[in-house]
Amino acid sequence: MKNYSIEDINNVVKGTLVGATSHLISAPEQLELAKETEISFIGNKKYEKFWQDSKACAAIVNEDIAIEPGENRAFIKVKNADLAMTLVLELFAPAPPLFSSEIHPTAVIDASAKVGAGTRIGANAYIGPNVVLGENVTIYPNVTILDECTIGNNTAIWPGAVVRERCHVGAHCILHPNCTIGADGFGFRPCPEKGLAKIPQIGNVVLGNYVEIGANSSVDRGKFSSTILGDGCKIDNLVQIGHNSILGKFCIMAGNSGLAGSVTLGNGVIIGGSASIKDHTTLGDGVTIGAGSGVTGDVEAGKTMLGYPAVEARTALKQWAILKRMANQ
Structure with missing residues (x-):
C-alpha cells in the first residue's frame, strides 16, 4: 500500500x-x-x-x-x-506484471533475431528471423513478431498482439492485447476466373514513437509502400486503419472509428467514436470529426464536422434544429 x-x-x-x-x-x-x-x-x-x-x-x-x-x-x-x-x-499505479526471467524458456526466438539489453520476453512469444528488438522492450506472453520487424526502445507489447513481417514500431510505443499491425489491406477486384481476385499487399506499417494502439485494433499494411502513423498517435480499441493511410503527429481515433484505404490525416486530427472516413480523403491539421459521422470528402484544416454525411458543425446544428422544429409542428 x-x-x-x-x-x-x-x-x-x-x-x-x-x-x-x-x-x-x-x-x-x-x-x-x-x-x-x-x-x-x-x-x-x-x-x-x-x-x-x-x-x-x-x-x-x-x-x-x-x-x-x-x-x-x-x-x-x-x-x-x-x-x-x-x-x-x-x-x-501498481507494478506491471512480473517476469520470472528475462526470457521465458517457452519463448521461441529465431537465432538471427537481435535482442537489446534489458528486453524481456514472456511465455510462448514468437520472435521471427531477423527481428530487431531494442533496449528495455517488454514482450508479454503469446505475442507474435514476424520476420524482419523492428521494435524500438522501451516499447511494450501486450498478450496476443501480432506484428506481421517487415513492420516497424517506434520507441516508447504501447500495443494492447490482440491488436494487429500489418494485416493485409482489404484489396479485391472482380475477376472472371476467380470471382474476386485478391490484390497482393506487399507494403508494411511504420509506427512512430510514443504511439499507442488499443485492444483488438488493426493497422493494415500498405499495398505498395507503407501505412504510417506519426509520433504520438493514440488509437482506441476496435479501430480500423486501412492500407496506405498516413496519419500525422498526435492524431486521436476513438473506439469503433475507421479509415478506409489511402486516407491522409494532418497533425492533431481527432476522430470521434464510430466515425468513418472515405478512402482517398484528406483531413487537414486540427480537424475534429464528431462521433458517428461519415466523412465523404476532403476537410480543410481546423474544421469540425458532424453528421452523416458530415458537414461543418454549425451547419449540422442548424439542420438538426430545423428538423426538430418540423417534428414538433
Whole structure:
C-alpha cells in the first residue's frame, strides 16, 4: 500500500495548496465513490456541487474553482486538473506484471533475431528471423513478431498482439492485447476466373514513437509502400486503419472509428467514436470529426464536422434544429 501526505502530492503536481488534511492519502477515486483517505479531482466548475457530499479528504482542482475545501480537507489548485491527475495516478499505479526471467524458456526466438539489453520476453512469444528488438522492450506472453520487424526502445507489447513481417514500431510505443499491425489491406477486384481476385499487399506499417494502439485494433499494411502513423498517435480499441493511410503527429481515433484505404490525416486530427472516413480523403491539421459521422470528402484544416454525411458543425446544428422544429409542428 502506498500512502502520501497532501504535501507529498503537492510536491509532485506543483500546485497551490488550499486548506489542510491530517489524513494520509491511500488512493485516487471518483468524487462520489471516494473514502475519507482518498483524493479526487474537479476539472470543471459544474462539478463543484458534488464536493459537499463527497467523503474525499482532498482534490486536485482547476484554478477557477470557487468553493472552499472545508474542515480537515484540502484542494491543490492547478492550471489543468486532468493533466495533474495523471501525475497522481502514476504515484499510485501498481507494478506491471512480473517476469520470472528475462526470457521465458517457452519463448521461441529465431537465432538471427537481435535482442537489446534489458528486453524481456514472456511465455510462448514468437520472435521471427531477423527481428530487431531494442533496449528495455517488454514482450508479454503469446505475442507474435514476424520476420524482419523492428521494435524500438522501451516499447511494450501486450498478450496476443501480432506484428506481421517487415513492420516497424517506434520507441516508447504501447500495443494492447490482440491488436494487429500489418494485416493485409482489404484489396479485391472482380475477376472472371476467380470471382474476386485478391490484390497482393506487399507494403508494411511504420509506427512512430510514443504511439499507442488499443485492444483488438488493426493497422493494415500498405499495398505498395507503407501505412504510417506519426509520433504520438493514440488509437482506441476496435479501430480500423486501412492500407496506405498516413496519419500525422498526435492524431486521436476513438473506439469503433475507421479509415478506409489511402486516407491522409494532418497533425492533431481527432476522430470521434464510430466515425468513418472515405478512402482517398484528406483531413487537414486540427480537424475534429464528431462521433458517428461519415466523412465523404476532403476537410480543410481546423474544421469540425458532424453528421452523416458530415458537414461543418454549425451547419449540422442548424439542420438538426430545423428538423426538430418540423417534428414538433
